[in-house]
Amino acid sequence: METSNLKKAGLKVTLPRMKILEILETSETRHLTAEAIYRELLESGEEIGLATVYRVLTQFEAAGLxxxxxxxxxxxVFELERGGHHDHIVCNQCGRVEEFFDETIERRQREVAQHHGFSIKDHALVLYGDCNDHACPHRPA
Amino acid sequence: METSNLKKAGLKVTLPRMKILEILETSETRHLTAEAIYRELLESGEEIGLATVYRVLTQFEAAGLxxxxxxxxxxxVFELERGGHHDHIVCNQCGRVEEFFDETIERRQREVAQHHGFSIKDHALVLYGDCNDHACPHRPA
DNA sequence: CGCTCAGATGATCAAGATTCTCATTTCTAT
DNA sequence: ATAGAAATGAGAATCTTGATCATCTGAGCG
Incomplete structure (x- = not known):
C-alpha cells in the first residue's frame, strides 16, 4: 500500500495504479512486460485496459518509480526501482535475468565518456550468455 | 565495388545489394536506419522498396557484413562491420554517435558473467550523455 | 550472345508493440 | 454529496519490421 510513492510523484491514487504497483512489488519475476502485468491483472479479475497499463508504466518511469x-x-520490460543502480545478464537459453553492479565498469564508463568530451547521464549495459544451470527453471513466456 | 564480400557471404550480387553496401561505405554517418538508407536511395533515383532494404540489411547482418x-x-541502426568490436556513446542533445573500446570494461564483463555462472556470448553497452562540443547545434547552455 | 531458372525484388499486406482519441468514469477538494 | 479535473477503457492509429507472392534479374551454359 505504498500510496505515498504515488502522491509524492504527483499522481492521483487510483485503483489501476495501485494494482500495477502491487504486481511489481509482489511478482516473483522482477522484470515484467506490460502485457504480463496486464494478463496478471485480468486473471485477478481486474477490469483494466492494456492502454492503461502502458500509460501508467510510462508515468511510473517518468516519476522514477x-x-x-x-x-x-x-x-x-519494467522493474521496480528499488534504489541501487544495476545492470543485467540475460540467459540466451532460458531468458532468466540476473542483476549485477560493478564499480570498475561504472568508473571506466565515466572515464571513457570524459575522454570523449561527454558528460555521461545514463547507460545501458546488458550481457548475453548461457547460464550453465542444469535445473534452469525459467522458461521464456 | 566490394562484390567479393557479397559473393563470400553466398549472396548474389545484385544492384540493390551493391547500392546499399555503397551507402553504408560512403555515408558521412556511420550509423544509419533502414529508412535513412531507403530515402537516400530514392533521392539517388534508385527504384527500391523499403522491404528490400530491411531484407538486405538482415541478410548482411547474418553474413557479418x-x-x-x-x-x-x-x-x-546499422553500421558496416569494419573489424574491431566497439561500444557506443550517444549524445542526448544532437544524437551524434561515437565509438569506443575499453579493454578494462570488456575484461570486467567476462569476470562478472563468470561470477554468475554465465558463459558470456555477447553484450550491448551504450553510454548516453551530452557531448560538450561547441559546434554541436543543440549544446546545453 | 541469348536462354533458363533459382534466387531476388517490390508492392502490398500483416503482425507486434506502443501510443492516441474520446466518451465515460473516478478521485480530490470543497 | 458535488463539481471539476484527471484517469480510464475500448478501440483506432501508428510505427517498425517481417511475410506473401507475382514479376523480374543475374549467373552459368550452350
Missing part, C-alpha cells in the same frame, strides 16, 4: 529496460526482443 | 544496433528510440 520503475525502470524500463530493453533486454532483448521487441518488448520492453 | 553489418551490425544492427538499438541505440535509442525504436528504430534500429
Amino acid at each position: 520503475v525502470c524500463r529496460l530493453h533486454l532483448e526482443g521487441n518488448q520492453a | 553489418v551490425c544492427r544496433l538499438h541505440l535509442e528510440g525504436n528504430q534500429a
Whole structure:
C-alpha cells in the first residue's frame, strides 16, 4: 500500500495504479512486460485496459518509480526501482535475468565518456550468455 | 565495388545489394536506419522498396557484413562491420554517435558473467550523455 | 550472345508493440 | 454529496519490421 510513492510523484491514487504497483512489488519475476502485468491483472479479475497499463508504466518511469529496460526482443520490460543502480545478464537459453553492479565498469564508463568530451547521464549495459544451470527453471513466456 | 564480400557471404550480387553496401561505405554517418538508407536511395533515383532494404540489411547482418544496433528510440541502426568490436556513446542533445573500446570494461564483463555462472556470448553497452562540443547545434547552455 | 531458372525484388499486406482519441468514469477538494 | 479535473477503457492509429507472392534479374551454359 505504498500510496505515498504515488502522491509524492504527483499522481492521483487510483485503483489501476495501485494494482500495477502491487504486481511489481509482489511478482516473483522482477522484470515484467506490460502485457504480463496486464494478463496478471485480468486473471485477478481486474477490469483494466492494456492502454492503461502502458500509460501508467510510462508515468511510473517518468516519476522514477520503475525502470524500463530493453533486454532483448521487441518488448520492453519494467522493474521496480528499488534504489541501487544495476545492470543485467540475460540467459540466451532460458531468458532468466540476473542483476549485477560493478564499480570498475561504472568508473571506466565515466572515464571513457570524459575522454570523449561527454558528460555521461545514463547507460545501458546488458550481457548475453548461457547460464550453465542444469535445473534452469525459467522458461521464456 | 566490394562484390567479393557479397559473393563470400553466398549472396548474389545484385544492384540493390551493391547500392546499399555503397551507402553504408560512403555515408558521412556511420550509423544509419533502414529508412535513412531507403530515402537516400530514392533521392539517388534508385527504384527500391523499403522491404528490400530491411531484407538486405538482415541478410548482411547474418553474413557479418553489418551490425544492427538499438541505440535509442525504436528504430534500429546499422553500421558496416569494419573489424574491431566497439561500444557506443550517444549524445542526448544532437544524437551524434561515437565509438569506443575499453579493454578494462570488456575484461570486467567476462569476470562478472563468470561470477554468475554465465558463459558470456555477447553484450550491448551504450553510454548516453551530452557531448560538450561547441559546434554541436543543440549544446546545453 | 541469348536462354533458363533459382534466387531476388517490390508492392502490398500483416503482425507486434506502443501510443492516441474520446466518451465515460473516478478521485480530490470543497 | 458535488463539481471539476484527471484517469480510464475500448478501440483506432501508428510505427517498425517481417511475410506473401507475382514479376523480374543475374549467373552459368550452350
